[in-house]
Amino acid sequence: xxxxxxxxxxALSITGATKHYASGFTLDDITFDLPSGYIMGLIxxxxxxxxxxxxxxxxxxHRDAGEIHVLGLDNIADEEIVKENLGVVxxxxxxxxxxxxxxxxxxxxxxxLAWDHAAFDGYLTRFGLDRKKRVKELSRGMQMKLMLAVxxxxxxxxxxxxxxxSGLDVLARDExxxxxxxxxxxxxxxxxxxxxITADLERAADFITYITRGKLYFTGPKDEFEESFRLVKxxxxxxxxxxxxxAVGIHRYETGFDALVRAEDLGKIAGLKAxxxxxxxxxxxxxxxxxxxxxxxxxxxxxxxxxxxx
Amino acid sequence: xxxxxxxxxxxxxRITSQGVFSIVALLIGFPAVIILLGSISGGVSYMPxxxxxxxxxxxxxxxxxxxxxxxxxxxxxxxxxxxVRRIHQVIGRYLVVGACALILALEVAVCVGxxxxxxxxxxxFSGLIISVLAAVVMYALLESVLLPLCYRFTYQKALLTMMLxxxxxxxxxxxxxxxxxKLTPAAIDALISWTVSLTETMSGAGMIWLALGxxxxxxxxxxxxxxxxxxxxxxxxx
Amino acid sequence: xxxxxxSVSGExxxxxxxxxxxxxxxNGELKAGEALPSLRKLAKELRISVLTVTRAYNELAxxxxxxxxxxxxxxxxxxxxxxMRNQLESQARASLAEAVCAAKAVDIPLADLETMxxxxxxxxxxx
Numbered sequence: 001x002x003x004x005x006x007x008x009x010x011a012l013s014i015t016g017a018t019k020h021y022a023s024g025f026t027l028d029d030i031t032f033d034l035p036s037g038y039i040m041g042l043i044x045x046x047x048x049x050x051x052x053x054x055x056x057x058x059x060x061x062h063r064d065a066g067e068i069h070v071l072g073l074d075n076i077a078d079e080e081i082v083k084e085n086l087g088v089v090x091x092x093x094x095x096x097x098x099x100x101x102x103x104x105x106x107x108x109x110x111x112x113l114a115w116d117h118a119a120f121d122g123y124l125t126r127f128g129l130d131r132k133k134r135v136k137e138l139s140r141g142m143q144m145k146l147m148l149a150v151x152x153x154x155x156x157x158x159x160x161x162x163x164x165x166s167g168l169d170v171l172a173r174d175e176x177x178x179x180x181x182x183x184x185x186x187x188x189x190x191x192x193x194x195x196x197i198t199a200d201l202e203r204a205a206d207f208i209t210y211i212t213r214g215k216l217y218f219t220g221p222k223d224e225f226e227e228s229f230r231l232v233k234x235x236x237x238x239x240x241x242x243x244x245x246x247a248v249g250i251h252r253y254e255t256g257f258d259a260l261v262r263a264e265d266l267g268k269i270a271g272l273k274a275x276x277x278x279x280x281x282x283x284x285x286x287x288x289x290x291x292x293x294x295x296x297x298x299x300x301x302x303x304x305x306x307x308x309x310x
Numbered sequence: 311x312x313x314x315x316x317x318x319x320x321x322x323x324r325i326t327s328q329g330v331f332s333i334v335a336l337l338i339g340f341p342a343v344i345i346l347l348g349s350i351s352g353g354v355s356y357m358p359x360x361x362x363x364x365x366x367x368x369x370x371x372x373x374x375x376x377x378x379x380x381x382x383x384x385x386x387x388x389x390x391x392x393x394v395r396r397i398h399q400v401i402g403r404y405l406v407v408g409a410c411a412l413i414l415a416l417e418v419a420v421c422v423g424x425x426x427x428x429x430x431x432x433x434x435f436s437g438l439i440i441s442v443l444a445a446v447v448m449y450a451l452l453e454s455v456l457l458p459l460c461y462r463f464t465y466q467k468a469l470l471t472m473m474l475x476x477x478x479x480x481x482x483x484x485x486x487x488x489x490x491x492k493l494t495p496a497a498i499d500a501l502i503s504w505t506v507s508l509t510e511t512m513s514g515a516g517m518i519w520l521a522l523g524x525x526x527x528x529x530x531x532x533x534x535x536x537x538x539x540x541x542x543x544x545x546x547x548x
Numbered sequence: 549x550x551x552x553x554x555s556v557s558g559e560x561x562x563x564x565x566x567x568x569x570x571x572x573x574x575n576g577e578l579k580a581g582e583a584l585p586s587l588r589k590l591a592k593e594l595r596i597s598v599l600t601v602t603r604a605y606n607e608l609a610x611x612x613x614x615x616x617x618x619x620x621x622x623x624x625x626x627x628x629x630x631x632m633r634n635q636l637e638s639q640a641r642a643s644l645a646e647a648v649c650a651a652k653a654v655d656i657p658l659a660d661l662e663t664m665x666x667x668x669x670x671x672x673x674x675x
Contacts, residue, residue: 037588038598060390060548080313083393094387096327096379107323111316111392181592203555206599221599223562288558 009072011036011158011190016066017056025214027052029066032209032219036071036157037187039180041205041222042194043291045299049214050194054162057192058088071157084112087151091163093143097136101129101146112154123149140167148176152183159183161193165200173197177204198291208291212299222291230266231293232259234284242269243284249297260289260297313394317402320392324379325372325406333372340364341417345424362445365417370452373407377460377468386548400461400543404536407453411446418445436517443521450528454535461542549577549585553594561596565604573613573624574632584614584622611635 012034019027027049034040042050055061057068059076068075070082095104101124109115124131127145135143144164151159159180165173180191181204195201201208201222209219218225232243235256244250246265251258266272271284289297326333344360380386389399422441426433455475459468490497549572553564572578584590587605591598605622608614612631616622625631651661 055390055548058390060387062545062547079395080393083391086391088391090384090387092384094384094391096324096385097383098327103323103327107320108392110319111394177595181595184598185588185592187588203596206597222597223560223600223603227560 009036010034010069011038011071012040012057012192013069013072014053014057014066015068017053017063017068018065019052019056019061020064021052025049025052027056027211027214030211030216031066032216034158034190034192034207036190037184038206039184039191039193039204040207040209041198041201042192042209042211043196043198043201043295044211044217045295046196048211050211051162052214053211054160054192054194057160058083058086084114084154085157087148087154087156087159089144089147089151089159089161089164091144091166092140093135093138093147095135095143095146097134099135100131101133101135101138102131104135104146104150105131108150108154114155116153116155120149120153123152141169141172144168145172148179152179157189159189159191159193161191163194163196165195165197173200176200180204198295201291210295210298212295217298225294226289226291228263229289229294230261230263230286231289231297232261232266232269232272232284232286233257234259234271238271238283240269240271243271249300251297251300258293258297260294261286311398313398314402314405316392316394317399318405320388320394321373321376321403321406324385325375327375327379336368337413337417340368341421341424344421348425348428362418362421362441365414365421366445366449366452369410369414369417370449370456373403373410373453374456374460374465374468376403376406377465381465390548396544396546397540400536400540404457404532404539407457411449411453414449415442415446418442440517440521443524447524447528451531454528454531457535458538458542461539461546551590551594553596562600562604562607565601566608569604569608570611570613570632578624580624580626582624584624586621 010033014033015031017027017030025047030049030053042053044050052061056063057070057075059079071085073082075082095107099107105117105120109117109120123129123145127142127149129138129142129146129149135146138146144167148161148164151161165176168176177200180193183189184191193200193205205222207220208222208225210217210225218228229248232247233256234243236252236254239250239252239257239259243259243261246261246268247259248262249260261269266286269284269286272286344364380389389396394402419438419442422438423433426438456468456472459471462468463471487498490501549569551565551568553561555561557564569578569584578584584605585593587601588598591601594601605614605616609616609622612625614622615625647665648661656664
């Protein structure tokens with residue numbers, strides 16, 4: 001079986017990307033690869049550094065260290081070719097507000113060698129975008145769709161979307177995911193897509209890159225991400241030292257606690273073993289962790305401390 | 311180069327964001343009104359001055375619209391999306407200013423020429439060329455200062471800074487003269503009589519040298535300005 | 549072939565795909581040599597990750613149920629049906645051996661064990 005990664009060139013390859021801000025925030029040594037033909041979700045809480053990373057890819061801010069390659073090309077040395085092949089959607093419109101949809105096309109078409117008028121027209125119809133409407137008259141969701149229509153109409157090989165779903169209702173989010181899955185169907189195009197709405201990712205994303213506090217926490221197949229953690233639950237008195245020792249994050253509440261534990265550390269917890277095979281007698285239970293659980297529990301204050309020591 | 315062409319095109323679209331009509335109407339309407347007034351009053355001496363002043367002010371602000379529109383919403387992010395290098399984005403914008411300077415030259419030539427026709431029935435080409443050159447050189451100097459300011463600051467701040475620079479410059483010159491008048495009143499008289507004699511005795515060749523000097527000065531200012539703008543814009547973060 | 553994904557069952561999606569394809573092969577709905585839906589098409593239609601489908605197909609290939617032919621697709625193995633039957637048979641036998649072992653440990657006679665087996669056999673309808 002040809003699995004994901006062999007031979008095909010990387011759609012996006014980031015090595016040691018680092019950016020310091022005077023404010024004190026640092027995006028620290030981020031490294032990951034996105035193979036061609038897949039969707040990667042870039043996740044993390046607000047302020048984690050997702051937008052910073054996307055701006056680094058677009059050379060909108062200066063990186064202090066590291067390398068970024070898009071389709072094997074350096075994003076700065078080969079900026080023009082890279083950007084011909086990039087489709088970009090931000091969380092708010094980057095078009096001039098007084099432009100009509102038609103004028104958006106007139107402005108964007110000469111920017112790209114491969115502009116496809118028929119494709120753009122098709123997306124306008126599909127999205128219900130009126131050529132005569134001005135950008136400022138469009139709802140947030142419609143503005144996103146307009147950016148998406150532009151991003152999809154010049155034969156881009158990599159789509160970069162920064163929080164595209166934040167202003168969308170369920171139907172529109174569903175439609176977006178449909179479009180993205182269609183987009184990668186030929187196996188040569190890829191999507192990098194930052195979001196804090198993890199429901200979007202639960203199904204369609206192939207890879208997950210999880211950033212928190214400016215550091216890379218995980219990158220790899222989504223299934224692996226979810227399977228590499230378990231959620232251990234128990235009463236308030238069951239939080240034994242062995243649980244504390246292996247937990248990467250703990251949330252305590254009055255009647256109990258949730259602890260996030262790496263799957264391989266599960267065996268080290270005695271509370272799970274008592275009454276083996278009959279879970280209801282064991283003081284603790286372990287269950288699969290969702291993406292939200294992982295984000296939530298790796299951002300507690302305990303987790304912050306654990307990350308600093310590590 | 312394709313990048314510069316794209317940047318130029320995009321900036322023209324930014325400038326005409328509110329519609330092409332109003333801009334064309336102004337560019338044609340202004341000289342038309344001047345000429346109309348001139349034809350009624352039979353040509354008056356203030357006409358060339360008014361024409362140069364009005365058209366210059368209009369065209370001085372026109373290319374700066376690119377900055378105001380970039381400031382609107384997140385339009386500056388567009389500069390990070392399009393396949394155009396930053397260096398080409400800046401050169402493209404300077405070319406837009408260059409195009410405006412050409413339009414200025416044309417408008418001034420028409421207005422001043424019309425004024426001359428109304429006044430004396432003929433056009434003195436040397437005078438016409440000097441008027442056009444003077445307008446273009448002044449324009450180039452003004453924009454050379456304004457553009458880096460706009461790249462560095464917000465549009466409003468840049469205009470404010472420019473005003474302060476003008477006021478400061480005026481105040482400095484006034485101060486120098488006031489100081490001279492107080493310390494050595496004779497020096498002022500000497501200076502004035504020297505300038506007067508210079509203009510009186512200046513030959514055709516002298517005028518050409520002066521014009522050439524102006525052009526060289528304007529070109530030098532534009533080049534320095536371009537480098538300063540590049541330096542600022544290449545370091546800019548969106 | 550019917551393939552339905554449940555998002556509340558708690559069973560990983562790739563397991564659901566594997567089980568359903570395996571069942572289709574077993575009941576003869578998918579014939580030997582028949583092609584499975586293409587990876588990307590199936591992922592798109594079920595709106596799940598391409599990697600999840602890849603994993604299900606890979607694991608089915610490891611089990612010998614299907615075969616990946618590079619550039620062409622995934623096909624049901626000639627012996628897929630038979631192989632799986634054998635596998636399940638040996639699995640059943642192993643479980644029985646375990647049951648016998650436990651029965652012997654507490655001296656359950658064979659007759660009683662047979663009754664228990666019959667009971668279980670009739671009770672079990674799910675699979």
